[in-house]
Amino acid sequence: MKSRFSASSSQTDSTADRIAPRKDLGQNFLRDPNIARNIVRALDVQTGDAVLEIGPGEGALTALLLETSARALVVVEYDTRAVEVLTKRFPAELASGRLRIIHSDVLAVRLDEVFPHTSEPLDAAPLKIVGNIPYYITSDILFWVFDEWARLLISDNAASAPHKTVIMMQKEVAQRIAAKPRTKDYGILSIASQLVSEPKLLFQVSPHCFFPQPNVTSAVVEFQMKSNRDAAEAYRTVHPLVRTAFNQRRKVLSNALSSVLQKERLPDILHAAKERKILYFRQRAEELTPQDFVRLYDFIREFR
Numbered sequence: 505m506k507s508r509f510s511a512s513s514s515q516t517d518s519t520a521d522r523i524a525p526r527k528d529l530g531q532n533f534l535r536d537p538n539i540a541r542n543i544v545r546a547l548d549v550q551t552g553d554a555v556l557e558i559g560p561g562e563g564a565l566t567a568l569l570l571e572t573s574a575r576a577l578v579v580v581e582y583d584t585r586a587v588e589v590l591t592k593r594f595p596a597e598l599a600s601g602r603l604r605i606i607h608s609d610v611l612a613v614r615l616d617e618v619f620p621h622t623s624e625p626l627d628a629a630p631l632k633i634v635g636n637i638p639y640y641i642t643s644d645i646l647f648w649v650f651d652e653w654a655r656l657l658i659s660d661n662a663a664s665a666p667h668k669t670v671i672m673m674q675k676e677v678a679q680r681i682a683a684k685p686r687t688k689d690y691g692i693l694s695i696a697s698q699l700v701s702e703p704k705l706l707f708q709v710s711p712h713c714f715f716p717q718p719n720v721t722s723a724v725v726e727f728q729m730k731s732n733r734d735a736a737e738a739y740r741t742v743h744p745l746v747r748t749a750f751n752q753r754r755k756v757l758s759n760a761l762s763s764v765l766q767k768e769r770l771p772d773i774l775h776a777a778k779e780r781k782i783l784y785f786r787q788r789a790e791e792l793t794p795q796d797f798v799r800l801y802d803f804i805r806e807f808r
């Protein structure tokens with residue numbers, strides 16, 4: 505019998521492996537095997553790596569991830585029907601313990617509970633994260649990755665922090681991630697992404713590669729996560745300042761940051777900035793690089 509999705513290319517060969525897509529869960533299943541292969545290739549899985557996949561759905565990426573030399577693969581899926589499909593599709597890998605399915609909202613997952621630092625065989629295995637994620641929560645998922653990365657690097661569980669993340673998302677979001685200062689796409693997400701990683705837009709993906717086709721073009725982004733604790737601390741402390749600065753994007757920072765600068769100290773701060781040729785307060789948020797924000801934070805801290 506012909507599959508009801510037969511118009512699109514398929515990596516699975518039976519309708520038992522398929523679920524009716526739910527729009528409210530952002531279900532646009534990847535149907536192009538070449539794109540799936542390119543995503544998994546971009547993750548560059550090495551022997552001994554541990555991999556977490558966000559939103560495996562029917563398993564388009566999962567099947568290929570199981571062909572790599574990853575030591576362990578944990579997939580986090582919210583939809584019960586997809587969990588059932590995956591359970592039927594990969595019985596041997598589940599039985600051996602190499603694959604684990606977590607039936608949950610990914611935003612509720614704590615990486616060190618999934619990959620405990622002390623347990624064998626995952627002790628100190630480099631962790632990589634991958635996903636063709638639900639687009640309705642792209643930004644929540646990205647900040648979940650960043651916050652988990654920072655929390656783990658700062659804790660005594662740094663080995664559980666992700667090393668690399670490869671995510672498919674809307675092209676517009678991908679462009680914001682890689683944007684440079686003084687461009688319309690540059691903002692909170694660009695700065696956060698560039699504080700935690702070296703992000704790179706790898707390639708675009710046409711709507712034709714999915715079932716059902718999304719209304720937007722997609723893109724795959726690689727985040728080479730930084731591995732030093734200082735970077736995690738900088739992200740954690742500077743991020744609230746960046747948010748405040750961009751809340752009033754059109755204003756110069758002496759005005760946009762007035763809520764975080766102590767009013768009675770403001771003349772001293774602006775005077776000291778002038779003396780030390782720190783020009784940030786006369787600029788708008790979109791003119792500062794991520795490193796400028798770190799310097800600005802350190803400067804303001806002197807006056808607390």
Ligand code: SAM
Nearest residue numbers: 532533534559560561581582583609610636638
């Ligand atoms: N990775 C599969 C693929 O490429 O065909 C599915 C991609 S689909 C765009 C997104 C998947 O994320 C769906 O399977 C959906 O059920 C799942 N999902 C949606 N919200 C989720 C959440 N909060 N936590 C975990 N998975 C979620």
